[in-house]
Amino acid sequence: MRRTLRLDGSDIDVLRVPFIFQAEKDSLCVPFSLWMCLSYFNGIYENSIVRKNTPNFNLDEILKLTKTKTLGTIVDTKLINRLNQSIGSLQFDYNVNCCIADLKKRFDKNIPSIVLYDCSYLVYDIPGSNHAGVVVGFDDYRIILNNPWLGANWYTDIDDFQRSWELEGNRAILIDPITQDRLEAYLNEDRAN
């Protein structure tokens, strides 16, 4: 589920989330980020139940779910509900005020997350454009994203990223695969209570 990248002289493990370039569709970063995550859970993720039950949606099917238009995507609980109703193998959660530690924990469990940050600020220091990307890796001072605008394994300084993320309220779409193990843990917890 991971591969090792050589970045500026050091080796970094990243999740093998397939990169899908958002060519000529400039306002579709949320659907493309979602598409990358679904492709990962459908084709790469270790748990065969999750792989088998994650739909292999095409872009049109994803756009029906996200309802994205020229103004981009409205990311809210309604979108999350639509995703949860349509994709049974994954539990989606819309998290405002998320933090790097949360993203790292998920990465440690080989789970990618979708972050919503101000890419215009990150690249040009001018705030103004919310952008979605898929978190695929970390090292001590860098975060690595599959950035639908700028490419696979696109990395930036964590502090810089944090500033651009704060501008957009540290929003993230978090994904939890629904595995047999998790279901059993839930049942055991239920019995214990």
Next chain:
Amino acid sequence: MRTEQTRLGEPPVNKEQARAIALDIIRDNYGNIPYPGEPVLEGDLWIVPIIARYPRVLVNERDNLPEKVRFMTFDNLGKIEIIAANGQLKERSTYWDVQSAINEELELVKTSVQKALVKNGAMKFSQLPFSEHMHTPIEDILSWILIYNSMDLEAQQDSLPMDRREKFLQNVGYLESVGLVRKIGTTLEPGNPLIEIERTSRVLPLALSNSLAYFFEKGYEHINTIRQVLGPHLFVSGAIYQRSIENGAPSFLKIRSLENVMRDFYPSQYDKIFKLPRYLVQCESVGLVNRTIVGGESAWCATEDLFIKVMGEEDILEPIKQFIGN
């Protein structure tokens, strides 16, 4: 004391809070592309303009991978009014207002490039095969004048169906505005430029194409009419030059990208995709674009000389100068 006075003068919701409230409203109601501009306090309301830094991803077509992203700034797409006393939303532009404003801005970019291209590629466009657009009204009028020397406007109008009469007069007006024809009473006569073009062109087809070139060069502002004349040839070449302007150098688009251009302009005319290769061959034959092979696929590139001329049109390209050469 000074601090106290400042506090007394400030509304309960300050500018940054107003902007943050507006950001939430935008994200919850419009999408992730718009953004709140600088809030302005008017009476007891914060007026927050809705702006956008619209992304344009520049692609390295050789490997079809993104190279960089640029942002086109669109101001005043709408507004959000927030009550300064309590931070409540008073009123906001509708989703459709904002979407339509952004679409207009995107259209303006395409139009600006097409105008600059038509003006500078006028002679090349005029040499496109007539069979593609021989029935367009502009050419009908020019051809008539070249052959009959004058046109009785009233009689001509009477011969047209009612729904085409207004358009006919509009086209006469466009030709008149660039001097190719002149009205004397109800008679249309050749204007001085058309007389000169006819004199220097040995045969009528050449006179027609030269007068069209003149119309394109002088009348590029009437881009909607010129679009009717040049249609798909202008759309595909315009897309190639827009990409080049965004990249700051002559750039190419692969055939798949150009198919998408056709789909955008002709959403329900599937035969345009079938005809696309011919349009491209024709554009290449008159020197508007060059064909090249990239990764085993055909791609079409802006020509160096025309690109330089188009880029020199600073006034016409004013609306998109923000991302030229960034």
